[in-house]
Every structure is written in C-alpha cells, then in structure tokens.
Amino acid sequence: MIKSFVMCVFTLWVGLSWASQVTVKDVLDRDVTFNSPAQRVIVGFYPEDYMAIGTEAAYDKVVAMSKYIWEARSASWEMYVKHRPSLQDIPEIGRVDTQTFSVEKAISLNPDVLMLAEWQFKGLGSDIERLENAGISVVVVDYNAQTVERHIKSTELIGLITGQEARAAKIAEEYKQTVENISKRLAAANLPQPKVYTEFGASGVQELGYTFGKNMWGAISTMAGGDNISAPFVEWWGQLNPEQVIASNPDVIIITGYETGKGTDSMLMGQGVDTAEARKRLAGYKDRLGWSSISAVQNNRLFGAYHGACRTILDAAMIEFYAKSMYPDLFSDLNPEQAYLDFYKKYLPVTPKGTFMLSLDN
Known part of the structure; x- marks a missing residue:
C-alpha cells in the first residue's frame, strides 16, 4: 500500500x-x-x-x-x-x-x-x-x-x-512541401484552369448535396489549381441551385462520401468500401437529371473522394488527388492514394483498407 x-x-x-x-x-x-x-x-x-x-x-x-x-x-x-x-x-x-x-x-x-x-x-x-x-x-x-x-x-x-x-x-514541413510542389508546377505549366465542382454525396443522386466555397474541399480544389464553380455562390458550405451546376458546366466533378449514406444510391467511400461498389455509385451520377450536357459527364471526368480525408493534416494526399484529376498529364507521376496510405504507415498505428480515391474512367 x-x-x-x-x-x-x-x-x-x-x-x-x-x-x-x-x-x-x-x-x-x-x-x-x-x-x-x-x-x-x-x-x-x-x-x-x-x-x-x-x-x-x-x-x-x-x-x-x-x-x-x-x-x-x-x-x-x-x-x-x-x-x-x-x-x-x-x-x-x-x-x-x-x-x-x-x-x-x-x-x-x-x-x-x-x-x-x-x-x-x-x-x-x-x-x-x-x-x-x-x-x-x-x-x-x-x-x-x-x-x-x-x-x-x-x-x-x-x-x-x-x-x-x-x-x-x-x-x-511535409505538408508544406506537397502544396509548394504542386503550386510551382502549376505556375511553370501555366495551363488553363479547369472548372471543378465538388459535392458531398451522402444524399444520393436524386438530391443535390452540399458543396463548398472557400474552405474544406473548396479550398483544396483551389490549391490544386482548379476554378471552383461553387465559390461565387457559397461562402463556406451549402447547396447550389441544380440549374447553376449545369450552367457552370464543370470540366471535373468530384463526389465525396463516407462509409455509409442516407440511401441505396449514396456515394460510398472509405474504410472497408469495395471499389466496384463505389464506382457503381459514382456512375449513377451520370444519370442525374440534366447532367448529360455537362462536360465532366460527357468526358467521364467524374471522381470519388473520401470525405473523412478532408480538414485534416492527412489531406495533403487529397490535394495531390485533385491536382492529378484536373491535370492528369502534368501530375501523372503522383500516386495520391499511396501517399495517403504512406502517411498512416509513418504516423499512425493502423492500416486502412478500402476505397479512398476513385476515378470513373479506370
């Protein structure tokens, strides 16, 4: 005692x-x-x-x-x-x-x-x-x-x-270097900015989900060299008018999701999510009313991202993902998903398995 x-x-x-x-x-x-x-x-x-x-x-x-x-x-x-x-x-x-x-x-x-x-x-x-x-x-x-x-x-x-x-x-320092590397390459290439739209896909295809203005995915898309179509209409986060998305005609669309959603057509991404199922959910957005005329849909430039990998020091890999999605030739050498997994290997005691970034065209 x-x-x-x-x-x-x-x-x-x-x-x-x-x-x-x-x-x-x-x-x-x-x-x-x-x-x-x-x-x-x-x-x-x-x-x-x-x-x-x-x-x-x-x-x-x-x-x-x-x-x-x-x-x-x-x-x-x-x-x-x-x-x-x-x-x-x-x-x-x-x-x-x-x-x-x-x-x-x-x-x-x-x-x-x-x-x-x-x-x-x-x-x-x-x-x-x-x-x-x-x-x-x-x-x-x-x-x-x-x-x-x-x-x-x-x-x-x-x-x-x-x-x-x-x-x-x-x-x-590693985070800073990732952002600076992307910024320098974008500045040197001096390419036209692609228009990008990001939507949180928890509500599914039938209901337009939240998009992002100057923070979260909105800020990530801007850091990665994109022209965020939501920025003029949404300060932080909120919904756009469905007609505005069509009128803005984004070149790239990224739908984010968690491991669960509200319905059978919700976007699913994350730990334990099967890639084939995630790609099937993403493909459903091509059939959304009015979206057939959008450049991103016509060119199969739809992507999925794990919503849990935003607003975190882990999201340097997501900046790489956005950059590669918008400028595939300029950033062909990047492997964003491996960068995401490597962060866990270096700094966290668990190893995630699932689908964290996705391209419809693969």
Whole structure:
C-alpha cells in the first residue's frame, strides 16, 4: 500500500518535472499558457490528427473527447478501437453543434488543456470564460479552413500540447512541401484552369448535396489549381441551385462520401468500401437529371473522394488527388492514394483498407 502510494507520487513528480510552461498564440491569435506536454487533455475535434502528431501515447493523457466526429466514420472508429480498445473508455464530452457539450463535465474532469476547433470555440460563446475561469487552457486549432498557414499552426500547437514538437515540425514541413510542389508546377505549366465542382454525396443522386466555397474541399480544389464553380455562390458550405451546376458546366466533378449514406444510391467511400461498389455509385451520377450536357459527364471526368480525408493534416494526399484529376498529364507521376496510405504507415498505428480515391474512367 505504502509502496504503491510512493510510486504514484513519484510518477506524478516525474510528469510534472518533465513539463514546462509555455505561452503560445493559437490560430485565433489568442495568448494561451499551459504546461507542455499537458497531462490531462480534452480533445474537442480532430482526434485522428491528435494521434498522428502526438503519437498513440498521447491518448494516455486524454481524459475526454467529443467522439461523434470519429464514431460517425464507424468503420474507421472500429479499426482504431480494435487496435486500442481503451478508446471506448474515454468519456464523451458532448457536441457543440447540438448544444450537448457539457461545460460542467469538462470542468469536473480537471483538464490542463481543452483543444477546440475554431467553430466549436465560437459556438461555445460565453462558456469559454467559464472554462478559463476554472483554470482550463483553451487552445483553438483549425484544419477546416484548409489553408497552409492554419494547417501548419494547428500541427505545431498539437505538437506542443503533446510534447511532440519535432514530430509536428516534420509533419508540417511535409505538408508544406506537397502544396509548394504542386503550386510551382502549376505556375511553370501555366495551363488553363479547369472548372471543378465538388459535392458531398451522402444524399444520393436524386438530391443535390452540399458543396463548398472557400474552405474544406473548396479550398483544396483551389490549391490544386482548379476554378471552383461553387465559390461565387457559397461562402463556406451549402447547396447550389441544380440549374447553376449545369450552367457552370464543370470540366471535373468530384463526389465525396463516407462509409455509409442516407440511401441505396449514396456515394460510398472509405474504410472497408469495395471499389466496384463505389464506382457503381459514382456512375449513377451520370444519370442525374440534366447532367448529360455537362462536360465532366460527357468526358467521364467524374471522381470519388473520401470525405473523412478532408480538414485534416492527412489531406495533403487529397490535394495531390485533385491536382492529378484536373491535370492528369502534368501530375501523372503522383500516386495520391499511396501517399495517403504512406502517411498512416509513418504516423499512425493502423492500416486502412478500402476505397479512398476513385476515378470513373479506370
């Protein structure tokens, strides 16, 4: 009994002595002070990024998380739980978007750091002050914006929270190099910009799904050299008028999906998804009312992408995928899907199997 108590005190002392106080600016340019590495963390968003950057061991210090964003990708969540069953035991903290996030529970868990996405921070409003008054350091990160600056900043912040600054710097540099390589080749080639349309295909062929303006897939399509037809009409995300899609006449169409959808014709992509089934779902969009006149449909330039591979440090491979889809000759040497799998091999403890990028023409 005494021996166990002494060991607990020693372990705590070692952990605290290893940590050092840092003051950083988060993505909102807020000064935030906390001990690095943090010993008790609540992960509000970006759970896979937290593991990739902080290592699997970072989850030893996670005292709660908003699980829905991971559990919504059920096959991916099951893959991780099979590898690390203790993920299931991490307490659920609730969702900001459904107003079920429990401030009281967060405070009771006595975390050092609460990591939130920008939209979560804004959604919590005055509750942020309650959390900070309880001694919790709130750090805001943001991969949703899909800018190189915020991707790098968010990666560095997670590196500081988890004590993995060197690993974070390496991952951030690799992301930056991917974007710069594509940008330089596009600038040197000086080719006409293809018009591109991206749609989240969870609703299926009969119902036009959400598209993206200046963030998420919209930003990715722009970084990859495309003329995003949704940008003039949608700021962040929303639906276009079906006639507007036809009138804009995109050269390339990319339909994104998760492992599950709302109906039998929903676009399916991701962990455990059969490529033949995914291609069959994608082909169904050729028969959408009015789409036969669209250039992308006439030329079979329809593609599928895994929606879970966006708004994450893993999405450098998706930028390559968009670039190759729009400029197949210029980027013929790229292998985006292998790049996606290689990231898992280098930085994550699981090996995904399924369909993450797809061309109708293959």
